[in-house]
Amino acid sequence: MSVFIKNFMRYRFLLVELIKKGVKLKYRRSYLGIIWTLLEPLLTTIVLTVIFGSLLNRGDSTAYPVYILSGRLLYSFFSSGTNTSMKSIRTNAGMIKKVYVPKYMYPLSSVIYNYVIFLISLLVLAAVSVFLGVFPTWRIFIIVIPLFILLILTVGVGMILSTMAVFFRDLEYLWSVALMLIMYSSAIFYYVEDITRNSPNKEILFHANPLYCCIAVFRDALFGQPIEWGLCLYAAGFSVISLIVGVVLFYKKQDKFILYI
């Protein structure tokens, strides 16, 4: 353990540099840069509100755009975080083959730099909420709990995927399919009540999805509603287990990475 900490301290500047690089290049790649990352969720929210608002008869509620935007932002962080960390070992193969670095820095920094971008985009959510009259209550402080659980979950899943992706090239396709299923069971642009009203046993489909649980608790805190602590606890347990599995798997297999990339 002390060896691990010593090594982490020695390479902590690498972690900082890799996070900086991810954020910088993300903003540098498009001409509109930071403006675009703020504008893009706004535009899709407007489109989704117009389409699904009338389809689901929710268009009259001013809270609906805030509901969509919050779900979408959390999902897209999970999606981009797991995707970049899954590919991180291959992306950095050039470095890994030539110099020694602690390899977990790559999946870890991938998730964290996506998290930084995600936190910046939460500013849009705050602005939209206030604009549409969704004002914070004391419960807004609880929001840090689902945000933290989501980070742990993404790091854990990202570590598992980054390890497996070294050995199995088709994992990227499988994961994109899995992400689609996760998205549809995350209730991003519809309400779970609308579905479970007629078939209450379908609730398990949502409650089994830890990402949905994070989103639900996040929305409870945002809208100042009573927190569904059961979901919160389940998501926390799931994230911790995925983190442990991810770390153990990564450590067991990391010495073999170089033979496959």
Place this chain on the structure above:
Amino acid sequence: MTMAKPVLEVENVSMQFNLSKEKVDNLKEYIIKSLRGQISYNEFWALSDVSFSLNKGDRLGILGMNGAGKSTLLKVIAGVLKATKGSVKTRGKIVPLLELGAGFDKQYTGAENIYLYGSVLGYSKTFINEKYDEIVEFSELGDFINVPIKNYSSGMKARLGFAIATVVDPEILILDEVLAVGDAKFRKKSEAKIQSMFDKGVTVLFVSHSLKQVKRICNKAMILDHGKLLSFGDIEPISKQYRQMLDA
């Protein structure tokens, strides 16, 4: 007289590669084949039971044919590869000069890459801040330092990589067929830099195809053959033995 502790101790190092007959690199095939029990490997030892140690200031030339395991040995010592068996103990900072600039990001400018590559090599931010000007000056990039690396020639990249990697005073320097960086002028400068490291008493591991160069630089040598350490000792007898092997 006190015996100095060795700077590098390599003990019974073996390195095995699994060369799978057909490469199974997707989950679908893997599941089908492992259900049928069809996954088989050819085991192949690139290094077997290699042991030696070097003291401070030793300069070791590693001789051997193509595929003898020279680069594999250097990668195990640098920590890039983990030995299947055995252990490597090093004291102090290792600088591997293997394919310079492999850690660069194309979209980053030279200046940004100094920080990125420096952090890959385990330097601290304060250290890079201190040495920044020295690196830029040595690389002779001038105003190009603020241009993205994708616009650099390969010589410019190698110069920057060399300047960053050699800005520290390492205890152990690893050179794998790299004493040919950039144009003639820069090559002279980089050789002078390496010579100054030699003068400071750095321990060197050196692979080159030129026996003449090895004899000029090294005081010790080893011969690797199919992953086995054939002989290890002072440069004169070992290079004589190697020449006889080549002639035979």
